[in-house]
Amino acid sequence: MLGFHVLTLFPEMVMQGLHTSILGRAVGKQCISIEAVNIRDYTTDKHGKVDDYTYGGGAGMLMQAQPVYDAYLSVARKLEGNPRVIYVTPQGKTFHQEMAKELAKEEELIFLCGHYEGVDERVLEEIVTDYVSIGDYVLTGGELPAMVMIDAIARLVPGVLHNDESATTESFHNDLLEYPQYSRPEVWRDKRVPEILLSGNHAKVDEWRLEQSIERTKRLRPDLYEKWAGRNVTGVSKGVKHQGVKQQN
Ligand code: ADE
Secondary structure, three states: OEEEEEEEOOHHHHHHHHOOHHHHHHHHOOOEEEEEEEHHHHOOOOOOOOEEEOOOOOOOEEEOHHHHHHHHHHHHOOOOOOOEEEEEEEEEEEOOHHHHHHHOOOOEEEEEEOOOOOEOHHHHHHHOOEEEEOOOOOOOOOHHHHHHHHHHHHOOOOOOOOHHHHOOOOOOOOOOOOOOOOOOOOEEOOEEOOHHHHOOOHHHHHHHHHHHHHHHHHHHOHHHHHHHHHHOOOOHHHOOOOOOOOOOO
8 A cells, every 4th residue: 555645736636637547446446545735725824825935036936835844744744654755846856667666665655746936945955855857848837747656656556457457567677668559450441460460379479579669669769779788688589588578658
């Protein structure tokens, strides 16, 4: 069981986004729990204000330390130990599959979603353990990045995916992209499903899929291909055949 706690100004966005489809089912099965804490509920300002101008001038407003800290305390007080607190920010380390795997081993995770021009540095120093970005682009707030990360982490928690789903979720640890896949009909707009896939020869199908994965990775993600090739210097013939072809992109 992994508990996600999201400190946000838009709790409905987080709750609606994360309670659908596979994650909604996982919450129902109690493999994970997801709580969104409204930072605004913790402001001591009588008008419900959570932001103010930045000292030293400059455009935009900053989220103030007090409501963020008190929202954090409301969560931290009911949890054991010192859960990691992830501040989603374009200034953080770029999120990747290995990080998702590592975070999936935690029992509780707290996400802090910033808005406006950011959050007062002092509260970040006080509570944040990890600064994480989802990529080199800037979004309007931290909710979408937090949701992306929670989805990637949650699907690695035991029980979240069904067996048939997890078979296709070996992620990026093999550094190869997924091979092309086909479903019925056999012919669509004059395009045939590759003959080998209809052969019933599983060894040949595996071989074909690996070749396709390698070719596709080389063409689309030369960086991943180099990594894979470096780890598989002994070559495809030496039993790497069944590694690495079953993943979703
Ligand atoms: N907040 C705004 N943009 C972001 C990004 N790219 N990653 C994480 N948090 C963000």
